[in-house]
Amino acid sequence: MKKTQILSVILSVTLLAVGAFAQSPPASSGGGSSGGTGTIVVPADKMPTALAFLGSKAALRAFARESARSANLNINSAGMQGTWGTGSSWDSPKSQEQILSIINAWRFTFTMENPADSVQATTEIKNSDWETLFSAESWRTPQLVSGSSYRLPELYFHLTLADIIPFKVDRSVQWGQIKYLNDDGRTITTVDLVVRNGKVYFRSDLAGKGILVLHNNDGRTFLYNLRNGGVQVPVASVQYMGSSSWIENMPWFNNPSTINQQVWSWNGVGQNPTFDVNMDSSAWVSFRTYSNEGAEAIGFQVRPQGGTNWTFYPVVLPAKYVPIQLTPGTSFIIPVWNPDEFKEPEPYIPENGTPVGFFDGKG
Numbered sequence: 001m002k003k004t005q006i007l008s009v010i011l012s013v014t015l016l017a018v019g020a021f022a023q024s025p026p027a028s029s030g031g032g033s034s035g036g037t038g039t040i041v042v043p044a045d046k047m048p049t050a051l052a053f054l055g056s057k058a059a060l061r062a063f064a065r066e067s068a069r070s071a072n073l074n075i076n077s078a079g080m081q082g083t084w085g086t087g088s089s090w091d092s093p094k095s096q097e098q099i100l101s102i103i104n105a106w107r108f109t110f111t112m113e114n115p116a117d118s119v120q121a122t123t124e125i126k127n128s129d130w131e132t133l134f135s136a137e138s139w140r141t142p143q144l145v146s147g148s149s150y151r152l153p154e155l156y157f158h159l160t161l162a163d164i165i166p167f168k169v170d171r172s173v174q175w176g177q178i179k180y181l182n183d184d185g186r187t188i189t190t191v192d193l194v195v196r197n198g199k200v201y202f203r204s205d206l207a208g209k210g211i212l213v214l215h216n217n218d219g220r221t222f223l224y225n226l227r228n229g230g231v232q233v234p235v236a237s238v239q240y241m242g243s244s245s246w247i248e249n250m251p252w253f254n255n256p257s258t259i260n261q262q263v264w265s266w267n268g269v270g271q272n273p274t275f276d277v278n279m280d281s282s283a284w285v286s287f288r289t290y291s292n293e294g295a296e297a298i299g300f301q302v303r304p305q306g307g308t309n310w311t312f313y314p315v316v317l318p319a320k321y322v323p324i325q326l327t328p329g330t331s332f333i334i335p336v337w338n339p340d341e342f343k344e345p346e347p348y349i350p351e352n353g354t355p356v357g358f359f360d361g362k363g
Contacts, residue, residue: 079117171198252276295341
């Protein structure tokens with residue numbers, strides 16, 4: 001039986017931009033975190049007056065690079081067991097050149113059962129909480145050096161800003177949203193943001209695109225206009241000034257002596273009105289209803305509010321008005337028509353035969 005040969009592969013990395021998590025976060029190269037850029041610590045009763053790093057994706061990219069506290073590399077392949085990786089961390093902001101210099105200095109050897117398989121290398125730059133800020137991946141196939149020794153060709157990584165960039169606010173913040181605006185400043189849609197332990201997980205593609213809304217645990221709301229440099233803006237106070245309201249096809253009257261009402265129709269089809277009449281005392285009221293197409297109501301159905309029965313009062317030709325004695329309180333009066341001259345529209349029946357809005361009581 002032929003034994004499987006374990007082959008070593010030397011990794012030499014040249015990076016254009018980079019970062020990655022290996023099997024576990026690397027040990028810190030120094031003391032505890034200083035907090036550094038990206039951490040906004042405010043009292044519970046005070047929120048930041050501006051979040052300028054959310055004013056554009058370019059500004060957010062600068063914030064993310066400043067927030068970098070570790071870089072990592074992962075190696076995996078179908079031709080190897082598990083994953084291999086390395087990484088470094090630091091306590092205070094480093095320049096981009098310094099970060100890439102750390103990454104470019106990495107060299108290590110890993111083993112493969114089958115070096116004919118391609119190797120996937122993933123890099124990430126992360127913040128102090130091991131959350132990804134930039135990432136990229138590259139694929140290469142090991143090249144034979146001699147015997148069982150292989151070398152992985154030079155890797156190039158094009159790192160892009162992560163889809164989600166976290167930033168810290170006061171722990172009193174419970175939830176957040178982005179109101180995505182159109183060019184006229186109107187809300188197109190509202191996007192909910194994850195908020196956990198005083199940290200907002202922000203969608204990077206929404207930087208500079210709307211209004212950030214943060215709500216804290218005492219009911220207060222804080223707004224940041226991301227289209228104006230992320231400055232805090234006040235919650236608008238709008239005074240409700242009342243309304244003019246009516247119920248469609250239900251005109252109402254107080255103590256009328258005559259009701260002479262025209263209704264609109266098209267080819268004899270229209271909406272039949274319901275007259276809502278209030279009387280302070282018993283009195284006779286004359287009723288007439290006609291359509292714009294010349295149809296005349298042939299009578300009226302009358303029911304007092306709280307009653308159950310309708311009483312019909314016909315129009316006695318040649319008169320056009322019907323005198324009806326109404327009792328104190330509210331009465332409902334409905335015109336009755338010759339269906340050949342006036343009728344209400346038929347309901348819309350879709351192809352499945354069920355009227356719109358129909359509920360059969362099931363489910």
